[in-house]
Amino acid sequence: MSSSGRTGRRPGxxxxxxxxxxxxxxxxxxxxxxxxxxxxVIARRAGVDPALVHHYFGTKQTLFASAHELPFNPAxxxxxxxxxxxxxxxxxxxxxxxxxxxxxxxxxxSLIRAAATNEAAARMMREFIEDLLLxxxxxxxxxxxxxxRLTLVGSHMIGVVFARxxxxxxxLVALDVGTLIEAIGPTIDRYLMDPALDNL
Amino acid sequence: MSSSGRTGRRPGxxxxxxxxxxxxxxxxxxxxxxxxxxxxVIARRAGVDPALVHHYFGTKQTLFASAHELPFNPAxxxxxxxxxxxxxxxxxxxxxxxxxxxxxxxxxxSLIRAAATNEAAARMMREFIEDLLLxxxxxxxxxxxxxxRLTLVGSHMIGVVFARxxxxxxxLVALDVGTLIEAIGPTIDRYLMDPALDNL
Numbered sequence: 001m002s003s004s005g006r007t008g009r010r011p012g013x014x015x016x017x018x019x020x021x022x023x024x025x026x027x028x029x030x031x032x033x034x035x036x037x038x039x040x041v042i043a044r045r046a047g048v049d050p051a052l053v054h055h056y057f058g059t060k061q062t063l064f065a066s067a068h069e070l071p072f073n074p075a076x077x078x079x080x081x082x083x084x085x086x087x088x089x090x091x092x093x094x095x096x097x098x099x100x101x102x103x104x105x106x107x108x109x110s111l112i113r114a115a116a117t118n119e120a121a122a123r124m125m126r127e128f129i130e131d132l133l134l135x136x137x138x139x140x141x142x143x144x145x146x147x148x149r150l151t152l153v154g155s156h157m158i159g160v161v162f163a164r165x166x167x168x169x170x171x172l173v174a175l176d177v178g179t180l181i182e183a184i185g186p187t188i189d190r191y192l193m194d195p196a197l198d199n200l
Numbered sequence: 201m202s203s204s205g206r207t208g209r210r211p212g213x214x215x216x217x218x219x220x221x222x223x224x225x226x227x228x229x230x231x232x233x234x235x236x237x238x239x240x241v242i243a244r245r246a247g248v249d250p251a252l253v254h255h256y257f258g259t260k261q262t263l264f265a266s267a268h269e270l271p272f273n274p275a276x277x278x279x280x281x282x283x284x285x286x287x288x289x290x291x292x293x294x295x296x297x298x299x300x301x302x303x304x305x306x307x308x309x310s311l312i313r314a315a316a317t318n319e320a321a322a323r324m325m326r327e328f329i330e331d332l333l334l335x336x337x338x339x340x341x342x343x344x345x346x347x348x349r350l351t352l353v354g355s356h357m358i359g360v361v362f363a364r365x366x367x368x369x370x371x372l373v374a375l376d377v378g379t380l381i382e383a384i385g386p387t388i389d390r391y392l393m394d395p396a397l398d399n400l
Contacts, residue, residue: 159359
């Protein structure tokens, strides 16, 4: 796709170029799914060189996060979790999920809503999550069934965010986040570390 | 509302009357929410006596289940859980959730999808769940914070159903239900029975 038809786009204006990349990324992820929307495809649609996409946005994961205005960088989030003290791990993950990833004003809620009703959005979400699990998160769990363990954690947290911020179950809405973190933390620890899950 | 305008409705034909009640219930729950859609309102919309609604469908909970073609009767489901052996409780709940309530072809998936994108549907769901927790389920847990405990269980299970049957996360889809039940059961037991949750 050539950029010749774009009006108001001046080569060399970084902000305009960045925005064109983000727009191309958002539509490509939505139309093609996360896997098939390669950096090369997104660059072509934005009329720029793939190297420029990497230069501005790093990996495909961070480009995805930027394109959907996610309030976190997946790589940084995982790094923060990986460096948490073992005794705080479950609570730290619950805290990040409830106050950052799925906070009541987080764009992640829009992605969850879209995935619930639209197969293209569901596909985009599952491919992004699988990529996240495969490439980064699974590396910091030193236990068998790392991917299953992380999927159980993620499923639980999506459910809490869904029940609390989308359906609005009063019992959960009324509860302060600190108490919720206390309640959920040990479950996350169990999913990540309990040897009983090694042999499933 | 009079039924005089209805054509094809013969007083005394139970199947036609039942269907009219179910149709009136479905629209009333959707428009008014679960709380405000009383049996009296539903009966008036269907042009029948409230006693007839109770006669055919029992409580509002079972009417709700029938109107949405849920593959279970809430009261029977709770009775089955209440009579499970304590050592099987978590696994039994996980099994019922994964194979009945949120099975891949369950109409509950449609309700979850609707609640994700439509505030009226979300309200209907949260009022139905609160009513279920308040009136029946909370009675069989002999522990403090019964409602919070059940809400945590429900949130977790909605998340697993969402991730598995709506988003289709491959790691969960590939896992057989028996293994998933083994993994989740102990978490449910903890939420229902761990004394550490008494003091939240």
